[in-house]
Amino acid sequence: MKSVCHRPFPTRCTRAVAATLLAALLAWAPASHAKDDTTPLTVDAAFNATAAAAKGFTIADATALKGIKRVAVPVFAVEFIVADNVSATTSGFGSAGRATSSLYYKLLGVGEADFQAITDALYQQFLAELKASGVEVLDAAQVVAAPTYRKLVASGSPAPIKSDSSLVMSPPGLGIYGFARMGGGNSSQRKGLFAALSDVGSGFAAVGAIGDTLQLGTELDASLLEVRMRVSFVQLSDDNKGFFGRLSGTASASGKSFPSVDNIMMGVQSGPMRSTVTARHTLTLGADAFAEVREKATTTGDVVGAVAVGLLKLAIGSKDSSSSKELEVVAEPVAYKKVVGGGLGAAGSMLVARLQAER
Numbered sequence: 001m002k003s004v005c006h007r008p009f010p011t012r013c014t015r016a017v018a019a020t021l022l023a024a025l026l027a028w029a030p031a032s033h034a035k036d037d038t039t040p041l042t043v044d045a046a047f048n049a050t051a052a053a054a055k056g057f058t059i060a061d062a063t064a065l066k067g068i069k070r071v072a073v074p075v076f077a078v079e080f081i082v083a084d085n086v087s088a089t090t091s092g093f094g095s096a097g098r099a100t101s102s103l104y105y106k107l108l109g110v111g112e113a114d115f116q117a118i119t120d121a122l123y124q125q126f127l128a129e130l131k132a133s134g135v136e137v138l139d140a141a142q143v144v145a146a147p148t149y150r151k152l153v154a155s156g157s158p159a160p161i162k163s164d165s166s167l168v169m170s171p172p173g174l175g176i177y178g179f180a181r182m183g184g185g186n187s188s189q190r191k192g193l194f195a196a197l198s199d200v201g202s203g204f205a206a207v208g209a210i211g212d213t214l215q216l217g218t219e220l221d222a223s224l225l226e227v228r229m230r231v232s233f234v235q236l237s238d239d240n241k242g243f244f245g246r247l248s249g250t251a252s253a254s255g256k257s258f259p260s261v262d263n264i265m266m267g268v269q270s271g272p273m274r275s276t277v278t279a280r281h282t283l284t285l286g287a288d289a290f291a292e293v294r295e296k297a298t299t300t301g302d303v304v305g306a307v308a309v310g311l312l313k314l315a316i317g318s319k320d321s322s323s324s325k326e327l328e329v330v331a332e333p334v335a336y337k338k339v340v341g342g343g344l345g346a347a348g349s350m351l352v353a354r355l356q357a358e359r
Helices: 011-028 049-055 112-132 140-144 147-155 193-208 210-220 300-316 333-358
Strands: 057-060 070-081 083-089 099-108 166-169 223-238 253-270 273-279 290-295 321-331
Touching: 049 333, 057 333, 070 112, 070 140, 070 210, 083 223, 099 223, 099 253, 112 166, 112 333, 140 147, 147 210, 210 223, 210 253, 223 321, 223 333, 253 290, 253 321, 253 333, 273 333, 290 333, 321 333
Parallel strands: 070 223, 099 321
Antiparallel strands: 057 273, 070 166, 083 099, 223 253, 253 273, 290 321
């Protein structure tokens, strides 16, 4: 969608840009792609960010990327998943009871300070690569000094944004607002219809701020690049997914620990034009970031609770069965920073390479 407006931006221009942004947000919701389009890419010594960028992104109207010469990065958010889970359930067809199997994973060994250090280094690398690509890059001090930026940050969330399952980090001084607040929470539960609806709800908040975003671009006289990425630490699977899987008499969930980078997104606002650059691939990283995977030690409370549940099922004659396992993935801090930092750096390099190609 294209629109032409003159500064100061009239209401019709804001509406046009809002419509463009909403369309991009809806397009970002989970969708089906050909398998080759979404096959994970492994970040190793042979990884080529420029080659991966050439075919690894979906762009909702590249107009805003054309002719960019001066940029500001007002939003730079990295979400680190620290707890994730998956459950598989059978249908309990006929006289058989329903079976449920659950896995719960928690990341240990690294924390907020490590995530902040990784984010800060990534941000500096991203700015340096932007400059090397031939565009003028405003420094953070110029961005945060803009009156409209302070207004946008006030409507957003201070970093880090913490939950039981993730931490969303941002470089010091920058806030998190607009689409960068979307998609929070553990990775396995952010897939599907309800996750999409939740994200679209956050998207409406981003649409509501579009007038201020336009004004910020005017104040800075620059195109705005808003970046978001996510780091996961485990890949989970519901092995009973689908109709026939639910008919099985046994519930099975599985998991494999390794770090990965996904939800790589960049919103580009150039005057009244907006484009959204979204990665189609997950970047898989080396499992040597982790020292071990172990079962969580069972406490007396866990045993008492399990016995109580068993007695209750026996009393009411329930044929349902359930099993669960809690696992701890222990990161080796130095290796984790190297592996995850390298993976995020590869994602940033891909964004810069695609931006350079589209200019």
